Amino acid sequence: MNGDWLIRGRDGRLGVYLMSDDAVLCRAERTPGGPWEAPRRVGGDQKVHPALAVGQGADGYAHLASWWTTLKGVTGMVHSVHFRPLLAALDWAPLGHPDKKGDRTGTPAVAVDTQGRAHVFVRGIGTGLRMIAQKEKGGWDPWRDLKGQGLEGAPVAVTGESGCVQAYAAVSGGILHWRQEAPGTQPVLQEPLKAPVRTGTLRALATSPEHTTLFYTDDSGDVCAWRPGTEPVSVLAAAGPGPVAAIRTELDGHDCTLLAQRSASGRVAFAAYPTERESAGAWWAESGPQLPADAVVALAKDHEDRVVAAALSPSTGLLQLTRRKDEPGLALMAWRTV
Structure with missing residues (x-):
């Protein structure tokens, strides 16, 4: 999965997306902060491949992108919109193939602009970046x-x-960056960053009106933060493999960036620092039980704007959650399985 698979819907309910063998499933709270429903299939009956991207717009709607193969053997990308966690998602709609025809080329990514238009990015057959975007008036x-x-x-x-959409991708010895000059325009390839990057560790977060911050792990094992136009900064040593989850939240009256990652010990590690002030330093603190080796971690805010952390094991479907307590610092409630 790629993107924010833990989301808060327009009605305050939390929901998570997960893959089965040939379908996307959604689990959601019955009421904000209440018990959770069993997993439900989304996007209709059409089977999809096990690759999912999720992006959420300011309107709270979730946009999903995946791959399918039709009964005639034609492979292409598909898109669905999920309006609320407890409502049915639209059926998968075909987007075609990024290179007109061929096999799957990789896991997509989705961003939704301020007008609610989804932008789907995916690697092409020639290993360049392709994009398809919704029109303002449909289609x-x-x-x-x-x-x-x-x-x-x-x-x-x-x-x-x-309101501008941006995309990042790792290449050998660096990172490529695309940016819209204005909302609704085609993203343009910018000056690349030369840096040792571990594939599969990228995570982007909007951190100010001027900047987005890209987090990645370098070859030395450090989580680094990069804002285009500046030099990357080492934040702290990675707690484990894979990308960090990241969210902005207020801690003791300060705008902070909270990172979370499954640690090498199998627990979830958290670290926070003042947003865009990596020089202030950050330290990991572990929480919760040991997780399966394939567990992934996500961060969101609930109906009371409290930070929620989720850990999901794709192989078992095990979902565990914790919320921030209503007290100073980053005190968390006990983890629970839902």
Whole structure:
């Protein structure tokens, strides 16, 4: 899965997306902060491949993108919109193939701009970046070739506070960055960053009206933060493999960035620091039980704007949650299985 698979819907209910063998499933709270429903299939009966991207707009709607193969053997990308966690999602709608025809090319990424238009990014057959975006009055523009070569792993996409969509992708020895100059325009390839990057560790977060921050793990094992136009900064040593989860939240009256990651010990590690002030330092603190080796971690805010952390094991479907307590600092409630 790629993107924010733990979301808060327009009605305050939390929901999570997970993959089965040939379908996307959703679990959601019955009421905000209440018990959880059993997993339900979303997107209709059409079978999809086990690759999912999730992006959420300011309107609270979740946009899902995946791959399918039709009964005639044609492979392409599909898109669905989920309006609320407890309502049925729209059936999967075909987007075609980013290179007109061929096999799957990689895991997509989705960002939703301030007008609610989804932008789907995916690696092309030639290892450059492709994008398809919704039109303002419905329908989709054609697939665009955004250039770039040698993409490794899945891209990540984010909408900045300015409303412009941005995308990042790892290449050998660096990171490529695409940015819209204005909302609704085609993202343009920017000056690349030369840096040792571990594939599969990218995570982007809007951190101010001017900037998005990209988190990645370098070859030395440090989590680094990079804002285009500046030099990357080492934040702290990675707690474990894979990307960090990241969210902005207020801690003791300060705008802070909270990171979470499954640690090498199998527990969830948390670290926080003042947003865009990596020089202030950050330290991991572990929480909760040991998780399965394939567990992934996500962060969101609930109906009371409290930070919620979720750990999901794709192989077992085990979902565990904790919430921040209503007290100073980052005190968490006991983890529970839902």
